[in-house]
Amino acid sequence: MSIEIVSTAPIAGQKPGTSGLRKKTPVFMRPHYLENFVQAIFDVVGARGKTFVLGGDGRYFNDRAAQVILRMAAANGAARVIVGQGAILSTPAASHLIRLHGTDGGLILSASHNPGGPAEDFGLKFNMPNGGPAPEPVTEAIFGRTATLKEYRILAAQDVDLTAIGRVALGDMTVDVVDPVADYAALMERLFDFPAICAMFAAGFRMRFDAMCAVTGPYAREILETRLGAAPGTVINATPLPDFGGLHPDPNPVWARALMDEMFGADAPDFGAASDGDGDRNMVVGRGIYVSPSDSLAVLAANATLAPGYRAGLKGVARSMPTSAAVDRVAQALGIGCHETPTGWKFFGNLLDAGKVTLCGEESFGTGSDHVREKDGLWAVLMWLNILAVRKQSVAEILTSHWSSFGRNYYSRHDFEAVDAAKADAMATALRGILPDLAGQHLHGLTILSADEFAYTDPVDGSVSQRQGVRIRFTDGSRIVLRLSGTGTEGATLRLYLERYEADPDRFSLDPQLALAPVIQAAHSLARIAEYIGRSAPDVIT
Ligand code: VG1
């Protein structure tokens, strides 16, 4: 088989965002578009003699992109690629395979929680040999390379058969097609008390898991129904579809509406959960009670030692800056370190590698631990099941007792989507301009303690990430954070994060939007959102 060297012009705008390169699918399908980005990756990380993991969430173009990447890996001299059967791998399963086989990294095809399909979104992300998303210096180098490369290498060959598990050759490269679920399921069995969870299901515990027609369906079926004995049909929307059945595979109360309705309806199961397109996010719901992701992280941290994989205790915890401080209170009580990082899982990698933290989380329905280097939706669900099985209490009882020990951090995120990018930038610039003068100001019954823009210095490698969100803190512990999304593919998305601490148990059952009302008003007055972007109501509230 011959190697073709294809001349190409650099393609503008292939800049990886919060989590890899995400674009509209038709953009990714343009001539040379995928190829340029893949060649830039191989040029930066090197391919000769190396082994990579490859797989994706099964969305439209996943299968075609996988074949292109395999031919390019072969033409660039890679020794071996481990690929999930059918080119399918959830993001956490890919991270695990990279670590399990000690490979040189992996390529993950996904736009995560963004909708998929011919007119929706596609994405590609490179993960490092530690299993985690490439850190900023690497993504910057890849971006830099996209602007200079003049040719890419691709093998002239037919498609590799990815339908059957086993070893095949592609030119001089070995392709190992593996079961996407088996190794991941085995890892989960080592971390959690499967016998206790099995006994709970056998005693009649009922659960609903909404896989949202995305990648976790086969994983959830195997683990929950086959290995743990949950009733057949526990997992719904279990077959991954190229367009996710037209659904928006983002596990939150808005997009997983049907699950929420069931959990708040008559005859609700004991426990509900959902995961996103690529399986790294989770939403957890009890009967009649929603668990905010920030609270979920805090509860998992407080109860982690109930799971066999965490019996020795936690080394520390980490959360993204906009995530609520609920976990900070748990860390303080446990006497362990608590780190605050910018948004995006890549910032947890160094902390996990250095053994500084065991659990990490983000407000955006992401929770995980040092078992892989990605957030992990099913892992979080299993951790909850393990805690429920050992404590023999309901989700509501566990949350309420958590709040009585630690207080409640009311929390909400308001998203303003597909905003005109220039207007969003103008708003951010104006807000930045007033930050130095805000301390001491009073508004809506609150007093501003401090206002700044978050910059992060990685404690392990010393790298600095600027402009990671504006934060405004109030004297009563309330907080506003504003930042622009780095995963959208249309205009800009403004994310407004709101938090208020409540120590009084008599006020724990307040509706979060009511509890946060003064903070919401303060955010709108300070950022002048309506004036700049022409909207006062968010598109999505979580
Ligand atoms: C969003 C979330 C962030 C998450 C990222 C990737 O980023 O806010 O917490 O890490 O998505 O998640 P942004 O820049 O749009 O706010 V996933 O499940 O889409 O890989």
Ligand code: CO
């Ligand atoms: Co995801």
